[in-house]
Every structure is written in C-alpha cells, then in structure tokens.
Amino acid sequence: MHKRFQFFALLTVLACYCQFTQAQEIRANVSVIANQVQGVDRRVFTSLQNSIKEFLNNRHWAKDAFTQGERIECSFLLNITGSSGGDVYKANLTIHATRPVFNSSYVTSLLNIQDNNVAFKYTEFQQLEFSDTRVAGNDPMAANLTAILAYYVNIILGLDYDSFSPRGGDEYFKKALNIVNNAPDGKDVTGWKAFEGNRNRYWLQDNLLSAKFLQFHDVMYQYHRQGLDLMYDDVNKGRASVLNCINMLYSIHQNIPNSMLMQVFFSAKADELQKLFSKAMPQEKSRAAELLAQMDIPNAQKYQQMK
Incomplete structure (x- = not known):
C-alpha cells in the first residue's frame, strides 16, 4: 500500500469515509471573476466556472484509488482581466492546495501560486477536454486552458505524494513535463x-x-512526515526535523540562489514557518530566522521578528 494511504488509514477522523466507492483525487473550489470584462454576457463566466469545476473534480488524475476523505483540497481562482473578442480571454490564475496534518485539524499549504500568463478561448456550455497524448488539441487557444489546469493538478499531486513518501511525486512531475513539452503554441x-x-x-x-x-524532495517528505506529522506526539522533535529541512534548503540556496522552486516553497510555507519557530528555544529560533531571512528575502522582516 502506498504510504499516502497508510497515513490516511491511521486517521480515525476519516473512519466514516471507509466505503467501497472510489472518488476522484481533487476536491477543487473554483471561482471565476470577470469584473474587468465589459460587453460579455455574464452567463458565459458562470458556464466557464461550472465547466472548470467539473473538469477538475470529475476526472481521474492519479493511478491510486482515493476515498472521499483522501481527496486533495484545493482552490482555483480565475480572474479574467480582458477579452480580445472571438471568445478569447486573458486572465491570471491563483492556485492553492493543502494537506492535512496527522492527528490534528490543522492543514498545511502545499502550493500557493499565481500564474499571470493565462490566455484561452471559451464559448458558453463548451465542454473542457484534455488528453495526455494530444495536449495541444485541435484549437491551441481552447486547449491552452485545459493544459494549464491539468499541469497544475499534476504539480499538486506530485507535491502531495512527495509529502507522504520519498520521491513519491516523480510520476506526476513527469506528467507536467509532458504537458510542457507538448503544450499549445500560438502568438x-x-x-x-x-x-x-x-x-x-x-x-x-x-x-x-x-x-x-x-534534496528538495527529501525536504518535502521530512518536513511533512517527520516534522509536522510528529508534532502531536513531540513538538520539539517535529520542530527539530523542520529545522533540519531549513538547513537542507539553505544548501540548495547556496548552490542555486533565487530559484523558482524555492520561491514557490516559501510562498506556501512562510507564515507557517514564522509561527512554528516563534515559540522555539532561542538558539533554534535564531538559527531558523537567520537562514530563512537569507533564502526568502520578501519575508525577511517577518522572520527577523522571531528573534
């Protein structure tokens, strides 16, 4: 049994979900905002919102069977910023995904990202389609939306699997690579x-x-399984594991400063890290603040306040 599901089998809070029926992997809350767009029937955007929700929630994305209680909670906010006519729109997309922490009601953020390069074609009641073997589809502008959505679903799955088992997310990161390599093309x-x-x-x-x-994948596993998931039994031991992850991240930062992956990690974890070490022992708190401030400059002041 995959470690992700061994974990969930231990969660007594999910006992009521132990059914023979299977569910899709994603439980996505979808919102489409189009306040900046004029001259377009609002019903188009309601239809788009429903289409995206159906596309994300009713499709099988992973090889493992998920129960209702194991579905990954996430949100997709599509903010349409303009229309160039012909049912073509420009937008930005904000994606947030979380993971439960063992023996607690707390959820930790896995991904919190905004994509400002979203352009697509959509007509009312259009069914969203996607195929791993034909990512670009017949119409690049229509296919671009589903390619972007499928890409981020695979990133979410990869990060989630990474957090439950060492290198567990590789299969889904490779699926994201396939989408990138075969993505729609157009001006x-x-x-x-x-x-x-x-x-x-x-x-x-x-x-x-x-x-x-x-080493980043080791961080994802140790941070969640050996850090956060252990804190119910031993807060200090769990926090020590997270501090070890910070040291590992600093090693990556020294070799590859200002990488996108590190930026994405801290966008999801900055607030959590600040709260986690605010109650640590002085030496531990000081070490965490020093390293975090160097790696995550936009939040440096936040970390410095922990000292």
Whole structure:
C-alpha cells in the first residue's frame, strides 16, 4: 500500500469515509471573476466556472484509488482581466492546495501560486477536454486552458505524494513535463517556454525534475512526515526535523540562489514557518530566522521578528 494511504488509514477522523466507492483525487473550489470584462454576457463566466469545476473534480488524475476523505483540497481562482473578442480571454490564475496534518485539524499549504500568463478561448456550455497524448488539441487557444489546469493538478499531486513518501511525486512531475513539452503554441500563448521568463510553468517543472534539486524532495517528505506529522506526539522533535529541512534548503540556496522552486516553497510555507519557530528555544529560533531571512528575502522582516 502506498504510504499516502497508510497515513490516511491511521486517521480515525476519516473512519466514516471507509466505503467501497472510489472518488476522484481533487476536491477543487473554483471561482471565476470577470469584473474587468465589459460587453460579455455574464452567463458565459458562470458556464466557464461550472465547466472548470467539473473538469477538475470529475476526472481521474492519479493511478491510486482515493476515498472521499483522501481527496486533495484545493482552490482555483480565475480572474479574467480582458477579452480580445472571438471568445478569447486573458486572465491570471491563483492556485492553492493543502494537506492535512496527522492527528490534528490543522492543514498545511502545499502550493500557493499565481500564474499571470493565462490566455484561452471559451464559448458558453463548451465542454473542457484534455488528453495526455494530444495536449495541444485541435484549437491551441481552447486547449491552452485545459493544459494549464491539468499541469497544475499534476504539480499538486506530485507535491502531495512527495509529502507522504520519498520521491513519491516523480510520476506526476513527469506528467507536467509532458504537458510542457507538448503544450499549445500560438502568438498569445505564453508561459510554457524557457525563454519567456524565469518564473513560469516551464521553470517550475524543470526545477522539480532537475538533479540539482534532488534534496528538495527529501525536504518535502521530512518536513511533512517527520516534522509536522510528529508534532502531536513531540513538538520539539517535529520542530527539530523542520529545522533540519531549513538547513537542507539553505544548501540548495547556496548552490542555486533565487530559484523558482524555492520561491514557490516559501510562498506556501512562510507564515507557517514564522509561527512554528516563534515559540522555539532561542538558539533554534535564531538559527531558523537567520537562514530563512537569507533564502526568502520578501519575508525577511517577518522572520527577523522571531528573534
């Protein structure tokens, strides 16, 4: 049995979900906002919201069978910023995904990211389709939306699996790579190529599969399974494991400063880390604050306040 499911088997709070029926892997809350768009029937955006929700929640994304209680909680907020006519829109997409912590009601953030390079074509009541073997589909602009959604679902699955077993997410990061390699192409389609910037979909999957970041996957496992999941029984031991993860991250930072992967990690974990070490022993708190401030400059002041 995969370690992810061994973990959930231990959660008594999920006992009521132990049924023979299977459920899809994602429980996504979807919101579409289009306040900046004029001259378009609002019903189109209601239809789009329902289509995305159905696409994310009713499709099988992983090889393992998930029960209702094991579904990954996440949110997708699509903010449409403009329309160029012909049912073509520009938008930004904010994705947040969480994971439960053992023996607690607390959930920890796995991913918290905003993608500003979303362009797509959609007509009312259009069914969203996606195939791993035909990512670009027949219409690149229509396919771009489903490619982006499928890409982030695989990133979420990979991070979730990584947090339950060593290198557990590799299969899903490779699926994300397949989407990048076969992504739709067009003059308004961006975010899939290395030369289009150093903070986009290409670079996130590149970092996740790069040998230079192998230690990051150890961090994901140790941070969650040997850190957060142990805190119910021994707070100090769990916090010590998290501090060891910070040391490992600092080693990555020294070799590859200012990477996208590290930025993504701290976007999800900064508030949690600040709270986690605010009650630590002075020496432990000082060490964490020093390293975190160097690695996560946007939140440096927050960490310095822990001292």
